[in-house]
Amino acid sequence: MTAILPATTKLDHAPVMIGVAADSGCGKSTFLRRVLGALGTDVKPGHTAIGDMLTVICLDDYHINDRAGRKATGQSALDARENDFALMGAQIEALKQGKAVYKPIYNHDTGFKDPPELIEPNKVFVVEGLHPIYDTKARSQLDMSLYIDIVNEVKFAWKVKRDVAERGWTEEQVQADIQKRLPDFAAYVDPQKADADVILRQAHPEDWRALPYDHAEEGAYPDRQQVWGDTEAVRHGLDG
Numbered sequence: 216m217t218a219i220l221p222a223t224t225k226l227d228h229a230p231v232m233i234g235v236a237a238d239s240g241c242g243k244s245t246f247l248r249r250v251l252g253a254l255g256t257d258v259k260p261g262h263t264a265i266g267d268m269l270t271v272i273c274l275d276d277y278h279i280n281d282r283a284g285r286k287a288t289g290q291s292a293l294d295a296r297e298n299d300f301a302l303m304g305a306q307i308e309a310l311k312q313g314k315a316v317y318k319p320i321y322n323h324d325t326g327f328k329d330p331p332e333l334i335e336p337n338k339v340f341v342v343e344g345l346h347p348i349y350d351t352k353a354r355s356q357l358d359m360s361l362y363i364d365i366v367n368e369v370k371f372a373w374k375v376k377r378d379v380a381e382r383g384w385t386e387e388q389v390q391a392d393i394q395k396r397l398p399d400f401a402a403y404v405d406p407q408k409a410d411a412d413v414i415l416r417q418a419h420p421e422d423w424r425a426l427p428y429d430h431a432e433e434g435a436y437p438d439r440q441q442v443w444g445d446t447e448a449v450r451h452g453l454d455g
């Protein structure tokens with residue numbers, strides 16, 4: 216199957232391309248679901264969130280191996296060798312040029328790769344995941360890059376809660392996985408901060424338990440602004 220092809224949708228301008236990087240459990244998907252919700256456009260049902268003007272692509276789809284394959288290599292999904300940066304860079308470049316792509320899919324529920332899906336042009340693309348700023352080719356296509364930097368205590372609690380509730384793991388399994396992934400986080404994910412245009416941090420991480428967040432309330436959640444209003448944006452590179 217051709218991975219890059221002419222688009223059926225034509226754009227007047229090149230799309231805006233934004234990268235959002237963070238470790239697992241830092242709230243990337245939650246944050247971007249809220250952005251899509253705030254835009255108020257319809258979102259097509261499917262693996263990738265495609266709204267009327269914004270498409271959010273999850274870069275986990277570029278994992279080379281499925282879960283069993285990673286078990287065989289003994290490498291985590293954070294390891295650069297487990298991610299197809301050549302295809303990721305080529306497809307992000309193609310989307311930026313207004314082309315369509317057949318993007319692979321990694322299915323977190325099954326741990327398998329699903330058949331590729333067609334992604335057509337859109338006005339704005341967000342590419343979110345563990346490594347949007349890691350590789351030069353993908354990074355060079357971005358108009359803006361953002362790194363979400365959440366303290367360990369908070370992100371690990373969020374990850375445990377989500378992976379137990381939504382991905383079928385036990386708390387012990389998630390804790391063990393977190394410990395196993397720590398060196399790869401330091402080697403492959405955290406360094407992207409140096410190249411990010413913007414770093415988002417919680418201003419008061421010690422208060423996180425007081426936040427009235429509940430996944431079940433998604434869609435009818437009254438305090439969205441409040442939660443992310445508690446976030447400090449640190450701008451890099453403006454002072455030279």
Ligand SMILES: Nc1ncnc2c1ncn2[C@@H]1O[C@H](COP(=O)(O)OP(=O)(O)O)[C@@H](O)[C@H]1O
Nearest residue numbers: 238239240241242243244245246373377428442
């Ligand atoms: N702003 C937030 N406030 C409170 N809890 C949050 C927030 N963002 C995310 N979470 C919690 O963290 C979990 C993981 O978030 P998610 O968006 O899936 O992370 P990522 O996509 O970075 O792996 C969510 O299921 C939710 O329980």
Ligand SMILES: O=C(COP(=O)(O)O)[C@H](O)[C@H](O)COP(=O)(O)O
Nearest residue numbers: 238239240275282292323326344345
């Ligand atoms: O860490 C991530 C992304 O996580 P997130 O979606 O939380 O950002 C990897 O995609 C999974 O570890 C894949 O491995 P598995 O599916 O075996 O856990």
